[in-house]
Structures are given as C-alpha cells and as structure tokens.
Amino acid sequence: MxxxxxxxxxxxxxxxxxxxxxxxxxxxxxxxxxxxxxGLAFIGDALAHASFGGVALAFVLGANIYLxxxxxxxxxxxxxxxxxxxxxxxxxxxxxxLFSGTFALGILIISRVDRYTTDLFxxxxxxxxxxxxxxxxxxAALGLVVLALVAAFYRQLLFAAFDPxxxxxxxxxxxxxxxxxxxxxxxTIVTAxxxxxxxxxxxxxxxxxxxxxxxxxRFHHMILASVAVGSFSALLGIYLSYYLDLxxxxxxILVATALFFVTLALTGxxxxxxxxxxx
Amino acid sequence: MDRAIGIRDLDVAYxxxxxxxxxxxxxxxxxxxxxxxxxxxxxxxxxxxVLGLVPKLHGTVEILGRPVNRKARRLVGYVPQRExxxxxxxxxxxxxVMMGRIPSVKLFWQPTARDKELAREALRxxxxxxxxxxxxxxxxxxQQQRIFLAxxxxxxxxxLLLDEPVSGVDAPSQHExxxxxxxxxxxxxxxxVTTHDLSCVAERFDLALLLNKRVVAFGRPxxxxxxxxxxxxxxxxLMILKLGDRTIAIEDTNHDA
Numbered sequence: 001m002x003x004x005x006x007x008x009x010x011x012x013x014x015x016x017x018x019x020x021x022x023x024x025x026x027x028x029x030x031x032x033x034x035x036x037x038x039g040l041a042f043i044g045d046a047l048a049h050a051s052f053g054g055v056a057l058a059f060v061l062g063a064n065i066y067l068x069x070x071x072x073x074x075x076x077x078x079x080x081x082x083x084x085x086x087x088x089x090x091x092x093x094x095x096x097x098l099f100s101g102t103f104a105l106g107i108l109i110i111s112r113v114d115r116y117t118t119d120l121f122x123x124x125x126x127x128x129x130x131x132x133x134x135x136x137x138x139x140a141a142l143g144l145v146v147l148a149l150v151a152a153f154y155r156q157l158l159f160a161a162f163d164p165x166x167x168x169x170x171x172x173x174x175x176x177x178x179x180x181x182x183x184x185x186x187x188t189i190v191t192a193x194x195x196x197x198x199x200x201x202x203x204x205x206x207x208x209x210x211x212x213x214x215x216x217x218r219f220h221h222m223i224l225a226s227v228a229v230g231s232f233s234a235l236l237g238i239y240l241s242y243y244l245d246l247x248x249x250x251x252x253i254l255v256a257t258a259l260f261f262v263t264l265a266l267t268g269x270x271x272x273x274x275x276x277x278x279x
Numbered sequence: 280m281d282r283a284i285g286i287r288d289l290d291v292a293y294x295x296x297x298x299x300x301x302x303x304x305x306x307x308x309x310x311x312x313x314x315x316x317x318x319x320x321x322x323x324x325x326x327x328x329v330l331g332l333v334p335k336l337h338g339t340v341e342i343l344g345r346p347v348n349r350k351a352r353r354l355v356g357y358v359p360q361r362e363x364x365x366x367x368x369x370x371x372x373x374x375x376v377m378m379g380r381i382p383s384v385k386l387f388w389q390p391t392a393r394d395k396e397l398a399r400e401a402l403r404x405x406x407x408x409x410x411x412x413x414x415x416x417x418x419x420x421x422q423q424q425r426i427f428l429a430x431x432x433x434x435x436x437x438x439l440l441l442d443e444p445v446s447g448v449d450a451p452s453q454h455e456x457x458x459x460x461x462x463x464x465x466x467x468x469x470x471x472v473t474t475h476d477l478s479c480v481a482e483r484f485d486l487a488l489l490l491n492k493r494v495v496a497f498g499r500p501x502x503x504x505x506x507x508x509x510x511x512x513x514x515x516x517l518m519i520l521k522l523g524d525r526t527i528a529i530e531d532t533n534h535d536a
Contacts (some may be wrong), residue, residue, distance in 0.1 A: 007425075031426070032505040037368060037369075077528050119364075151387065152386045152387050153386065155378075155381050155384070156381060158370075158374075158378070159378045162364075162365065162368045162370060162375070163363075163364055163378070164361050164377075164478050165359050166357050166358075166359055167358075167378075167381075168330075168332060169331075169332055169355070169357040170352055170355075170356075170381075170382040170434060171349035171350070171352035171353050171355060171358065171382045172381065172382055178457075201343060213369065217369050217371070217414045218369055218370065218371060218374065218414075219368075219369050219370055219374070221369070222369050233492075234454060248423070251327065257503070
C-alpha cells in the first residue's frame, strides 16, 4: 500500500501536480461554499469559459497566461453586472451572451495559430501533471490572496450571503462585497484552470461544497468539509490517473462526483431514519 | 420631543410605479407604531425607504435626527419578511444573532467576550437562549422571527423596523411576538411594525399609520380606526362590522398575496 502511495512521488511532475491540485481544491472549497449558497454556479462556469479568451490572447502575445485569464474573467464579471443593470436583459441572459462571446474569441484566436493548439487544449481540459514550478508559485500566491481576503471579510461576506437585505440595511457595504466575491471567484477560477481545465472548473467549485452542504450545519464546517472533500478528490484523482492512465482533471472531478452521490444517499438515508426533513 | 424617525414629503417608486407618495410623519422615541394598509399600499416600501434600501424620488428621511448614513443605520434594526431569507443556510441561531455585531466591527474581527455576551443577552430577551446551537432552518416561523429580532437587539438598535413579523406565524406565537415587542417598547425602544392585524394594533400599539400610497391617517388607534378612514385606506378590500360596542374588520384579500 505504502509503496503504491510513494512510488509516483519520485517524479517531480507528480509532486508538483499533487501539491497544485490540493492547493486548488482548497481554494475552490472555500469559494465554492459561497457559490453553492448564493447560487453562483452558472456565473462561475461563465467566468471560467470567458477566461479562455484571455488565455488564448496572452498565449499569442507571449504574456502571462494567468494574468490574461484573470483580466478576462474579471472584465466579464463586471460586464455581466453592467449589461443586466442597464437594459431589460436578465442577469442570466447577460451571462449567456458575454461568456459565449469571450469563449468564442479564444477559439477564434487558436484557430489562427495552430502551432499552439495542443498546448492551449491543456487549458480547456486540464493537465495538472504539466504544471511547472513557476505555475505552482503563481497558484500558491493567488491562493494566499484569496485566503487573506476571505479571512479579512469573512463575517461580512457571511452576513451578506445569508441575508443581503438586512446586511445592506445595517450599513454593511453590500455592493462592495458583491463585487469582492465576484473578483475572488475570478481569481479562484484562474488558479484552477490548469489543474482541471476551463470546462470542468465549475465542478471543482460546486461539487465538494455541495457535498459538504448535505451534512454541515454551520458555515465554517461547510467550508472545512468542502476543502477536505475537494483535497481528497484531488489526491485520489491524481493517483487514479497515474495508475490507470486517465486524464487527471476528469479523474479528480469524477471522484468528487462519486463522493457527492455517496453522501447524498447516506444523508438521505439518515434523514429518513430520523424523520427530519430540512425542507 | 425627541424623534426616532422623521419623514417629510417622501415619494418612492418601485418597479417604475409610484409606491409611496407625499408621505410626511414622524415617530416619537419610545413609541410603538403599527403601519396598516392594503397589499401594494407601500408598507414594505416605506420601511425600505427609511433604511435607504430603495431610492427616494423626493423628500427627506431622518433617523434620530440624522440623515440615513452608515452610522445612523446601525441604530436601526430591521426584521425582513420571511420570504426574503434562505432558511436552509447552514447557520445556528447564535450565528444569526452574532451577525448583529458585524456592522460595528473591523476587518479580521473575531467576536470578543462582550460581543458574545450581547448576543446571548439578546437571545435571552426573546426567550431563545436554550436553542443557540440549533440550525436556523429547524425553527418554526415564530421562533425564526424572534431570532431575527434578537439579531436587531444584538446590534444595539434603538429603532426596530419589522416587516409583517406575524405573517405565516401561528396565532399563539403571534401574541408572543407582539407581547415581546411591547416589552421592548417599555424598555425604551422605538418599534415600527407593518401588519395586517388591525385588532392587535388597536389593542397594543400607541400609534397607527393608515397607508395606501399616501398617509390616510396617523394617530392613536382609537382615533384613526374609524369606518370612514379604514374604508378610505382599504377602499373596497375591507368590510367593517359593528356588533354592539365592538368593531370587527374583515379583509377580503389574500394576506399572503
């Protein structure tokens, strides 16, 4: 057993991949708890797709990929807010319009520069084992920024998430916190796109937190549990991908998905036994 | 006299319609005021305008003699309608009450012993101290209202605004909530409540505001609860029955609409 666990660790790419995946899962677990409770899954997915335009543009221009992704994600987040406030278009529709547009821009760019195509596809579907040391430092730094900001505004964010009307009424800067949460979501997504890929980022944001939501009765328990579920999924997923030669991003997500359904069945069973429904 | 709330010439639009029009009244400190009127008559919008949650088209609002800024807002505790809250959120009763401490603290704040004591005291005041660790979703409607009231108390609010605190709450709990509000008023708080329960306002409140977009009447319940004024407020939606020396008001609209 132990040698199976240790064997992959002799490779630098496996070490980096494992560390990166756990870091990403931890950050996603924290932000994901807000995403699940505030119903932000669709916008999370949208920001991830929108970041692809930035990834492709940065790649072609030789700029920093993470910076490109972040700028596009953030501009899309604020663009969605601006479009839905200005016109008759609903928030949902504004998300649909903007993210598909920026994603298409990314596809358009890579269709013109085919020599990069294979590299760029790693961002679409994730390739945690190709993460370099430099990537790892970037992910760690961005993760720390998210952690520090969530710690600084934790109570305010919790209040605004639970009861936005009363939070605003009592003098909490609700609008600012809304934008802060979107910006943090953007940063989190950017850290995660190389590990699991743009298409699957939302799963890492939502699935471990949704699993935690099934049994946690306090918000900080939900955060800790979703960090634990996410990190465990990341570790197990990478080992599975090593031994069974699977795509790493997909393996991580499927482990998380399986954990969700097992938990759903267990908690549903327990709720039936105790006769208590939370609905 | 010291004024808790002063409103002058207030116009508020909601969904591009004028919801509150030309409203002027002021509430003395320590009063208990019931705002009554038909659905769509602007009761909730008026409370939201006091809190600065909906933009005013025209007019002024003062809280304890100050304009509605962040400092003034801390002195106002707001209990929203039940539908506005996600009751499956993973927080305990104590967590919710502790949120009342947040407006007056800094970043990276951890609750101090005093914050915890204020939260516990607020839970005691509303009679929920035994249930501090229970998730908010597991309480009845009346208990949830009391916990939200405790949050406003933990905030050390001087003025309490409650938006239909007894809608969807069973009758015994309704009385408990009104008794609780009465005792808070006795303790010096100003209490302003929107409600459909006219008889309760008549029995326990100092002042009643009859609102149908405009102020129809404002005064002591026994003075303003007349057939003429109530008919003017509710238009065709209210029937007034006189049985001997008792007056019974029956509303023919759906309360939850």
